[in-house]
Amino acid sequence: MQDDNKRFVARDRNWHPPAYAPGYKTSVARSPQQALVSMQKPSVSELSGPDFRALRMGPHDNDLLLNFRQDQSQGQGLPQGERIIMFGRVVDQFGKPVPHTLVEMWQANAGGRYRHKNDNYLAPLDPNFGGVGRCLTDDQGWYRFRTIKPGPYPWPNDMNSWRPSHIHVSVMGPSISTRLITQMYFEGDPLIPLCPIVNTLKDPDAVETMIGRLDLARSNPMDCLAYRFDLVVRGELQTFFENQ
Incomplete structure (x- = not known):
C-alpha cells in the first residue's frame, strides 16, 4: 500500500471550476460556505476496492435499445431516435488501463x-427507453454502450438556457478515491460554448476532455454512429469532474 500512496495524485483544483459560479445559478446555493478541509494522506479505504x-x-x-x-x-x-454507440477506455x-x-x-x-x-419538460416519454445503463470494463479497460442520442432540453438558469445533448457517466476507477462523475457532450454541438455550466470552466482543454469524438471506424454501417469517450480517473490529464 505504501507504493500506491506514492503514486496517488491529487486532482488539480485550479483546473476545475469554482464551487461558487454565479453564471450557473444553482451553484450559488450548493457552494460551501466555509473553507474546504484538506486531507493530506488518503486512507487505506480510499485507496482500495471495491x-x-x-x-x-x-x-x-x-x-439501452433493449433493456x-x-x-x-x-x-x-x-x-425512437438516432441510434448510437458510446465507447471508450478507462485509464x-x-x-494504465483500469480493468473490471x-x-x-x-x-x-x-x-x-x-x-x-x-422532469416536467413537455417532450413525451418514450415507453421503450429507460435511459440508464451499466457495464464493466474489460481486461484492457474498454467499455461500450448502445443507446439513443439524447436531445437538448431547456432549463431555468435564465430566460433561454439550453443544455447541450449529453450523457452522464459515473466510473469508479481503481478505488473509491478515484470515482469520477462527468458528462459526455457530442463533437460539433453548437450549444456547448453557450452552456452556462460548460462556461464555468476557464481552460478550453478541460472542456475538450468532456467531448465524445465521432469514430466512423467503430460505427455499424446502416445502423449506428459511434462516439469515443475515454476516461482518465486521476491526475493532471483527468477527465473533468463536473460535480466538484
Whole structure:
C-alpha cells in the first residue's frame, strides 16, 4: 500500500471550476460556505476496492435499445431516435488501463426528457427507453454502450438556457478515491460554448476532455454512429469532474 500512496495524485483544483459560479445559478446555493478541509494522506479505504468482478450483470445492461423495451416481439418496441454507440477506455493518470471497474450512465431520451418524476419538460416519454445503463470494463479497460442520442432540453438558469445533448457517466476507477462523475457532450454541438455550466470552466482543454469524438471506424454501417469517450480517473490529464 505504501507504493500506491506514492503514486496517488491529487486532482488539480485550479483546473476545475469554482464551487461558487454565479453564471450557473444553482451553484450559488450548493457552494460551501466555509473553507474546504484538506486531507493530506488518503486512507487505506480510499485507496482500495471495491472489486466488481463478482457483480452480476444483465444481458442488456449496456444496451439501452433493449433493456427497457415493452414489446419483445421481433423488430417491435425499439426506442425512437438516432441510434448510437458510446465507447471508450478507462485509464489512470499514468495511462494504465483500469480493468473490471463499473461504468454507469444515464441520459434523457431523444426528445430531451428524463424518465424522472421531477422532469416536467413537455417532450413525451418514450415507453421503450429507460435511459440508464451499466457495464464493466474489460481486461484492457474498454467499455461500450448502445443507446439513443439524447436531445437538448431547456432549463431555468435564465430566460433561454439550453443544455447541450449529453450523457452522464459515473466510473469508479481503481478505488473509491478515484470515482469520477462527468458528462459526455457530442463533437460539433453548437450549444456547448453557450452552456452556462460548460462556461464555468476557464481552460478550453478541460472542456475538450468532456467531448465524445465521432469514430466512423467503430460505427455499424446502416445502423449506428459511434462516439469515443475515454476516461482518465486521476491526475493532471483527468477527465473533468463536473460535480466538484
